[in-house]
Amino acid sequence: MRSILAMGRLSMMRSVTVTYSVCVALFASACGGSGSQARAAGQPPTPESITRANPGGDAADPERAALERLKTEPWGHRKDRFNTLHVPMLDAKKWRRVRIWTQPTRATYRYGDDHYAVATVLYTPIVGRDDPDACLEDFWKKHMPLAEAYGVRVKDSKLLRGTQEVDGDVKPIVVKVVDGSVDSMFSSEDYLGAVAAYQSWPGTCLVHAFAVKAGNHRELAAAVRTRWIGEGLPRLHWLEEISEAPETKAR
Numbered sequence: 001m002r003s004i005l006a007m008g009r010l011s012m013m014r015s016v017t018v019t020y021s022v023c024v025a026l027f028a029s030a031c032g033g034s035g036s037q038a039r040a041a042g043q044p045p046t047p048e049s050i051t052r053a054n055p056g057g058d059a060a061d062p063e064r065a066a067l068e069r070l071k072t073e074p075w076g077h078r079k080d081r082f083n084t085l086h087v088p089m090l091d092a093k094k095w096r097r098v099r100i101w102t103q104p105t106r107a108t109y110r111y112g113d114d115h116y117a118v119a120t121v122l123y124t125p126i127v128g129r130d131d132p133d134a135c136l137e138d139f140w141k142k143h144m145p146l147a148e149a150y151g152v153r154v155k156d157s158k159l160l161r162g163t164q165e166v167d168g169d170v171k172p173i174v175v176k177v178v179d180g181s182v183d184s185m186f187s188s189e190d191y192l193g194a195v196a197a198y199q200s201w202p203g204t205c206l207v208h209a210f211a212v213k214a215g216n217h218r219e220l221a222a223a224v225r226t227r228w229i230g231e232g233l234p235r236l237h238w239l240e241e242i243s244e245a246p247e248t249k250a251r
Helices: 002-022 062-072 132-149 218-235
Strands: 075-079 085-090 095-098 107-111 117-125 152-166 169-183 188-198 204-213
Touching: 062 117, 062 204, 062 218, 075 107, 075 218, 085 107, 085 117, 085 218, 132 152, 132 169, 132 188, 132 204, 152 218, 169 218, 188 218, 204 218
Parallel strands: none
Antiparallel strands: 075 085, 095 107, 107 117, 117 204, 152 169, 169 188, 188 204
């Protein structure tokens, strides 16, 4: 029994570590279901069954139901543990903040115990250029080798450019949109993700990333990602009372 539990803990740690590395979840991890009783085919979840642990509730297809919530629920936000960042969240109350013991972040959240989606924020120092392009390049160079070691395979990627307006100041955002898979000994799971780099304080990088499970409902997952990129990424910002660069702490 101990060995089985140890394998489960290792699988979960791998899941979250890979999420940090390329900001996608290791959806092939041995995460158990919610244990709820599924309803008849095609039926939506009963309202009382929708929880933070299982946002898909007792729907006949909990994964579809969870992704539908991410597609339709309004925007909210959460704060990092240092009370410095406003982090945008769809269906905000259903996300759980998690801590990655081996790979600290500014903030990391998962949507459901089955990791239907994962979001993470990193705030780190950088030497040299600190524009969004340099930050994204630095992030990718540091973390992609670790992700590949955990079975992440990038199938397709493209670069997008956008802006956000903060207190009347328009700042650039660079986004790498990623399609890929995570391979394990027993299975392979597809994901759709995006990694965004922001104009941050001098000498620092601010990166926000999101990944959504796409194995069974790819079109729906794509719609969720499109909404996150178009509506969510510009909403990330430092709290109004933050007037100078905070320490680059992580946990």
